[in-house]
Amino acid sequence: MKLSIIGSGYVGTTVAACFAKLGHSVTNIDIDEEIVKQINSGTAPIHEPGLDDLVAEYGGNQLRATTVYSAIQDTDTTFLALPTPSREDGSIDTSIIEAGARSLGETLGTKDDYHLVVVKSTVIPGTTEDVLASIIEETSGKTRGKHFDIAMNPEFLREGSAVKDFLNPDKVVFGAETKRANEQLTEIFDPLVAKSNPAVVETGIREAEMIKYANNTFLATKVSLVNELGNICKEYEVDAYEVMNAIGLDERIGERFLRSGVGWGGSCFPKDTAALVSAARDKGYEPSLVEAAIEVNDKQPKRLLELLESHIALPDKRIAILGLAFKPGTDDIRNSRSIPIIEGLQNKGAQIVAYDPVAAENMREQFPNIEYADTALMALRGADGALVVTDWDEFSALDDEFEQMRNPVVVDGRRIITHNDNITYDGLTW
Numbered sequence: 001m002k003l004s005i006i007g008s009g010y011v012g013t014t015v016a017a018c019f020a021k022l023g024h025s026v027t028n029i030d031i032d033e034e035i036v037k038q039i040n041s042g043t044a045p046i047h048e049p050g051l052d053d054l055v056a057e058y059g060g061n062q063l064r065a066t067t068v069y070s071a072i073q074d075t076d077t078t079f080l081a082l083p084t085p086s087r088e089d090g091s092i093d094t095s096i097i098e099a100g101a102r103s104l105g106e107t108l109g110t111k112d113d114y115h116l117v118v119v120k121s122t123v124i125p126g127t128t129e130d131v132l133a134s135i136i137e138e139t140s141g142k143t144r145g146k147h148f149d150i151a152m153n154p155e156f157l158r159e160g161s162a163v164k165d166f167l168n169p170d171k172v173v174f175g176a177e178t179k180r181a182n183e184q185l186t187e188i189f190d191p192l193v194a195k196s197n198p199a200v201v202e203t204g205i206r207e208a209e210m211i212k213y214a215n216n217t218f219l220a221t222k223v224s225l226v227n228e229l230g231n232i233c234k235e236y237e238v239d240a241y242e243v244m245n246a247i248g249l250d251e252r253i254g255e256r257f258l259r260s261g262v263g264w265g266g267s268c269f270p271k272d273t274a275a276l277v278s279a280a281r282d283k284g285y286e287p288s289l290v291e292a293a294i295e296v297n298d299k300q301p302k303r304l305l306e307l308l309e310s311h312i313a314l315p316d317k318r319i320a321i322l323g324l325a326f327k328p329g330t331d332d333i334r335n336s337r338s339i340p341i342i343e344g345l346q347n348k349g350a351q352i353v354a355y356d357p358v359a360a361e362n363m364r365e366q367f368p369n370i371e372y373a374d375t376a377l378m379a380l381r382g383a384d385g386a387l388v389v390t391d392w393d394e395f396s397a398l399d400d401e402f403e404q405m406r407n408p409v410v411v412d413g414r415r416i417i418t419h420n421d422n423i424t425y426d427g428l429t430w
């Protein structure tokens with residue numbers, strides 16, 4: 001089928017490249033000319049394992065990119081994969097996706113045949129129908145349910161494994177209000193369903209919107225609970241990882257997402273939990289458990305710094321930060337736990353030398369004045385303390401390198417460092 005995808009970021013590019021691999025003809029629409037150029041020349045605009053290969057294979061042919069919205073007219077379905085960030089008060093900011101819907105509506109106004117619009121972005125229940133569909137009707141002059149349909153298809157991929165996740169999902173969710181929309185979505189996803197056999201959830205638009213928030217909030221709260229349990233374990237000198245491995249054997253709990261540490265970051269858990277809290281309060285409901293999950297998460301970086309301070313006084317000390325990305329496998333630093341850690345160290349007067357295998361350039365834009373090392377060893381050499389913030393595999397292989405520190409104090413926020421008699425090791429979990 002002929003698909004267009006508005007927004008060519010982490011989701012839009014991944015989904016587009018995977019749909020191209022699945023046999024569809026795909027056009028990415030993005031306002032960023034650099035991204036468009038990269039895709040057309042066969043280069044992925046973001047770091048994501050496997051994405052480079054797909055864009056190299058399909059970019060410029062079955063996968064094209066453009067800044068021109070009218071390219072949508074030559075497609076049957078448009079996915080909206082635009083950002084839905086947080087406002088200052090945590091509530092969802094729909095201005096970017098509203099702008100995208102407006103441009104989409106304007107171009108659909110002169111399209112002759114039926115079109116399906118699919119919201120891929122994460123949006124609070126009611127946004128697709130009450131906000132986006134209305135904008136498209138107004139700007140196109142067309143009637144929803146007749147000339148076009150709107151559907152909601154939340155995305156569950158994780159950064160760092162986005163291609164693999166998209167091509168092998170546990171479930172796909174179709175939130176649709178007409179048979180035609182549901183059938184078209186089914187046809188688009190047919191090659192994926194045939195290949196990886198996920199559960200197919202056919203539901204209403206509001207339910208689809210809420211499934212996404214429930215999914216993310218459940219996982220974020222699970223990690224916060226694990227962090228709280230890990231903190232209590234540490235007080236009692238109990239090995240939290242042994243405890244979690246054991247409780248994970250209970251199928252009702254499940255073995256995944258039980259890694260305690262410095263907390264969750266990224267572009268979605270923080271913003272989606274905040275948006276859900278705000279949306280619940282709008283309706284007069286106080287979501288105290290979700291608020292507590294956020295509070296526990298906010299405290300973990302502070303706990304890491306306190307641990308470091310229990311070993312050394314920070315003013316003027318050279319502190320190595322290992323890991324800047326919010327998780328391994330990505331160059332994304334949005335809401336990374338490394339950000340409050342950098343700020344906390346700066347406030348205490350420490351000198352920072354940071355290393356990350358792929359995210360340093362992104363962090364440099366936000367913190368141009370800290371030192372960036374080219375390797376973990378270079379960051380550690382001469383340092384008075386080290387903090388492990390991201391669980392990159394290469395950090396768990398570090399050993400003698402710590403001995404190059406001036407004062408080998410290592411505080412592990414991810415429980416990945418192998419203990420070594422020559423270093424003073426401490427960690428968030430015992």
Ligand SMILES: NC(=O)C1=CN([C@@H]2O[C@H](COP(=O)(O)OP(=O)(O)OC[C@H]3O[C@@H](n4cnc5c(N)ncnc54)[C@H](O)[C@@H]3O)[C@@H](O)[C@H]2O)C=CC1
Pocket residue numbers: 006007008009010011012029030031032035081082083084096099100120121122123155156157158159267268
């Ligand atoms: N990042 C992730 O892992 C996941 C994100 N989501 C959701 O997907 C949505 C998109 O997120 P990301 O891909 O992370 O965003 P992103 O920030 O990586 O990419 C958004 C892209 O949209 C482009 N853009 C902005 N305004 C535009 C406009 N008017 N027209 C065309 N392009 C425009 C930007 O240039 C950028 O390339 C969000 O709602 C997010 O919550 C859902 C699942 C996973």
Ligand SMILES: O=C(O)[C@H]1O[C@H](OP(=O)(O)OP(=O)(O)OC[C@H]2O[C@@H](n3ccc(=O)[nH]c3=O)[C@H](O)[C@@H]2O)[C@H](O)[C@@H](O)[C@@H]1O
Pocket residue numbers: 122155156157158159160216219223256257258259260261262263264265266267268269326327
């Ligand atoms: O909506 C989204 O954007 C996505 O958000 C998360 O994916 P992502 O943020 O890319 O990465 P995760 O693997 O979920 O990790 C999120 C954060 O939790 C932390 N985490 C995760 C698991 C764990 O056991 N412990 C832990 O601290 C990670 O370090 C990371 O900072 C969800 O897992 C995806 O299903 C969802 O599509």
